[in-house]
Amino acid sequence: MRLIDADRFLSQIEDQYMEHDITREKYMDLEDRIMQQDTVNKVTPKEFRDRMKALTEESTPEEFHITADEYMCEVLTELGYGEGVAIFDGTEKWYS
Secondary structure, three states: OOOOOHHHHHHHHHHHHHOOOOOHHHHHHHHHHHHHHHHHOOOOHHHHHHHHHHHHHHOOHHHHHHHHHHHHHHHHHHOOOHHHHHHHHOOOOOOO
């Protein structure tokens, strides 16, 4: 299951709305759809465990850390921790 970064997506849509690229009605519709999806699309602990296990089996250690970081950020964002994830995303990453 691919999770969306609802906070980031809404921010982009809001920017488009502020620049008059989309109507307020379209903005509100998109926001409503994302919020509805937010209550349905949460990853379960088993799904998280299974995905992390699969990542360890299908990637090199470096690939695992890159992909796992991305996946954990998606899960955290989906759970409402988007602001903290944005801080993490804004930092320099180093993988050997």
